Amino acid sequence: MKAIVDCNNFYCSCERLFKPHLDRKPVVVLSNNDGCIISRSNEAKKLGVEMAGPYFKAKPLIEKYDVAVFSSNYNLYGDLSWRVMETLRIILGRNNVEVYSVDEAFLDLSIFPPNELPVIAEKIKKTVETWTGIKVSVGVAPTKVLAKVANRLSKKYVQQYKGVMVLNSKEKIIAALKQTEVGDIWGVGYQYAQKLKEQWSIYDAYQLSRMSEDFGKVYLGGVVGSRLLRELKGIPSKDMEEELVTKRMIATTRMFGKPVGNIDSIKEAVATYTSRAAEKLRRQHSAASVINVFVVSKGENHNVDFRGATSSKSIILPAATSFTNELIKPAVALVDKLFIEGTLYKKAGVILGGIVPDNSIQGNLFVSETKNCERKLMDMIDNVNFSQRDDVLKFAASGTTRNWKMQQNFISDRYTTRWNELFEVK
């Protein structure tokens, strides 16, 4: 049996943890650039504040009901996420925990007898909440997809289930599937849901679970679809995965605070994003050999991903590297090729690909002495920037004015990761 543990309204919960007076008050957290709403407390949901809705549109509602608003503070969320995951690892052992996202983890519970699972699930929930202060919901079932179904219902009918649902019998599974709309299944997105409803009159998860594996294969994306069908039928087909330590692509992309028509500002932004991406690269001890840079002009739909963006160019480096200076130069050169005079841009991004392990971490015979010095310099910059405030040390190409920088008007302190922002107990 498998479980999924999911933090409730994670970002809002993080903000509330250090502001107890906001308990039971409506809270929302905004995306970067304070663009749209990405997390809502239950109270905010009840008021009708929409998920992923633009902030400006919800503003009247927010002001009317005095909703607390925060810009996203990823340093804080990342640290609290680590505490939650570490708690799970302590309870169940490292090998039985698969971190799936910042606020979710799958657990392998096959070591426990099925009849004990309700008690175990309850215990896991209580322990995480006591140790971290973050509320979680737990869904338990024979497969990952069914565990997701259970988790969702445990939250939806919280009065009844109190945030824990265990599907340990055939009857319970069927009942849960019947209460789940087809579009709410993990792995069925908007496009597939429309297709299932319109072409085959399949509206709920139970109906879909009765279709054949081949149906999934033909109409829901090949092997991905047939796995989905098997999981719905209770046959485990998505295994627990090893912790994914090395990412295969690393992207840093941002909207600008306001549209920018000046090539030097865009170069500054791209240089800054490249530094950030290079930091991520070094953190996982990798090097990259492909740099992709894209810009999005004011009129374009910025929601398309970088491949859809009209202006995107990439360059393949002669050798993989993780040095900021070796990445910045070609990245900035790409801006020259992309930029069109007289155009206003609202977004830019850098994507690093061709990622391989960085072997130059230990000095070796074939790497010159200067290389090793550079490596040490990079580590030093990373350390200073992490422990002090952001970007005390940066490359000149990143500029100093930053008139393109995103808006963050409601940022909270980084209580747990910056010395000068520690939470004070009076």
Place this chain on the structure above:
DNA sequence: TCTGGGGTCCTAGGACCC
């Protein structure tokens, strides 16, 4: 001029997720 089967690597694009 035409002829074969089998393989790898890479890229673009389509779907999904939080």
Place this chain on the structure above:
DNA sequence: TCTGGGGTCCTAGGACCC
């Protein structure tokens, strides 16, 4: 005026190789 920012997997098709 005003709408995140990251990621993943899979497939098809082209280029190239023996």
